[in-house]
Amino acid sequence: MEAERNLTLLLQDTGLPTDLKHIAEKVLHGERITFDEGVLLFEKGELGYLGILANYIREKRHGNKTYFNRNFHIEPTNLCVYDCKFCSYSRLIKERSQGWEYTMEEMLDIVKKYDDEPVTEVHIVGGVLPQYDVAFYSELFTKIKQHRPELHVKALTPVEYHYIFKKAKIDYATGMRMMMDAGLESIPGGGAEIFHPEVRDLISKDKCTGDQWLAIHEEWHKIGGRSNATMLYGHIEKFWHRIDHMDRLRTLQDKTGGFQTFIPLKFRNKDNQMSNVPESTVVEDLRNYAIARIYLDNFDHIKAYWAMISRTTAQLSLNFGVDDIDGTLDDTTKIYSMAGSEEQHPGMSTKQLVELIKHVGRYPIERDTLYNVVTDYNDYQFPEEAKPSFYKLPVIN
Numbered sequence: 001m002e003a004e005r006n007l008t009l010l011l012q013d014t015g016l017p018t019d020l021k022h023i024a025e026k027v028l029h030g031e032r033i034t035f036d037e038g039v040l041l042f043e044k045g046e047l048g049y050l051g052i053l054a055n056y057i058r059e060k061r062h063g064n065k066t067y068f069n070r071n072f073h074i075e076p077t078n079l080c081v082y083d084c085k086f087c088s089y090s091r092l093i094k095e096r097s098q099g100w101e102y103t104m105e106e107m108l109d110i111v112k113k114y115d116d117e118p119v120t121e122v123h124i125v126g127g128v129l130p131q132y133d134v135a136f137y138s139e140l141f142t143k144i145k146q147h148r149p150e151l152h153v154k155a156l157t158p159v160e161y162h163y164i165f166k167k168a169k170i171d172y173a174t175g176m177r178m179m180m181d182a183g184l185e186s187i188p189g190g191g192a193e194i195f196h197p198e199v200r201d202l203i204s205k206d207k208c209t210g211d212q213w214l215a216i217h218e219e220w221h222k223i224g225g226r227s228n229a230t231m232l233y234g235h236i237e238k239f240w241h242r243i244d245h246m247d248r249l250r251t252l253q254d255k256t257g258g259f260q261t262f263i264p265l266k267f268r269n270k271d272n273q274m275s276n277v278p279e280s281t282v283v284e285d286l287r288n289y290a291i292a293r294i295y296l297d298n299f300d301h302i303k304a305y306w307a308m309i310s311r312t313t314a315q316l317s318l319n320f321g322v323d324d325i326d327g328t329l330d331d332t333t334k335i336y337s338m339a340g341s342e343e344q345h346p347g348m349s350t351k352q353l354v355e356l357i358k359h360v361g362r363y364p365i366e367r368d369t370l371y372n373v374v375t376d377y378n379d380y381q382f383p384e385e386a387k388p389s390f391y392k393l394p395v396i397n
């Protein structure tokens with residue numbers, strides 16, 4: 001395997017500092033790196049070095065396979081009782097006229113719009129408002145499943161769950177069981193930001209703490225649920241805060257095994273209270289993906305949201321540990337565009353996503369939410385591309 005050859009060649013480089021060489025040897029032998037080594041990678045690891053290590057792990061786990069899914073989003077509201085400093089999406093209650101608040105019927109209408117589309121997942125996430133409570137979401141999940149039982153409901157983050165369970169005076173274990181009984185099938189990774197209170201208290205003070213976020217995922221995993229995890233990076237945090245964040249996830253994953261995918265989220269600075277903070281460079285984004293792949297040795301997948309980092313960076317990321325670039329989206333999310341992403345109307349046809357992956361020599365695999373293979377597109381020909389098996393020569397009679 002070429003990735004292994006590259007790593008072996010790297011280890012023969014006499015100019016490689018001893019500490020970085022030691023980490024490369026650990027990666028070659030499948031050994032876990034320590035907290036301090038993770039920080040060292042951020043401080044000293046150059047892009048080329050990190051790419052060789054991360055790609056080795058990526059190809060050992062997944063070969064060239066690159067996953068995506070066919071999904072759409074429902075964002076119930078962009079109003080929110082919280083006031084996270086990095087949020088470009090929410091409007092405070094006093095600016096209610098600038099927002100939307102979907103009713104149950106409006107959300108079910110969005111689901112029905114996809115009745116004839118081969119989507120496998122609905123992703124529901126948005127702001128936090130009192131009318132969206134335990135009873136509301138239970139009814140919504142139940143009605144979606146009644147309408148289309150095979151559609152996977154991936155919904156809400158611990159930010160919403162903590163709020164609605166507290167309001168209903170129920171503990172996390174009871175609440176998560178109620179959600180599962182209503183039809184919830186997995187939890188997306190949002191709301192994690194940076195767990196360490198030193199940073200969290202400055203950027204998103206009032207919502208659930210890092211410990212509460214982890215506790216809700218733990219309860220969900222205990223009853224057999226699967227979930228994802230994110231990290232909002234590239235703002236006021238230090239490198240060690242990122243490793244601290246990943247370390248807490250790695251520890252919980254050792255305990256439960258319930259996480260599927262880690263998704264680094266790049267901080268964008270448009271129209272929020274942290275617009276003075278510069279955004280990370282593409283090089284830093286790729287370094288961050290690579291270090292996540294190296295550090296999180298018990299996570300199966302590392303995902304890049306193409307809608308957030310641009311199509312080109314998403315293609316590049318596939319050489320830096322990423323094996324999943326999310327879904328077709330169909331312009332159903334405003335979270336990325338409102339934060340300043342290059343993609344103002346994010347949506348790609350399956351064919352476009354497949355080509356994006358193939359253009360960089362990887363194998364496109366459509367997956368469902370739980371990473372079961374829906375279609376292997378490696379040798380697939382889209383119907384409109386099918387060539388005639390022979391060409392008729394013109395004949396003059």
Ligand code: SF4
Pocket residue numbers: 080081082083084087088089090126127128159204207
């Ligand atoms: S990040 Fe989420 S919780 Fe924070 S203000 Fe925005 S919508 Fe609300």
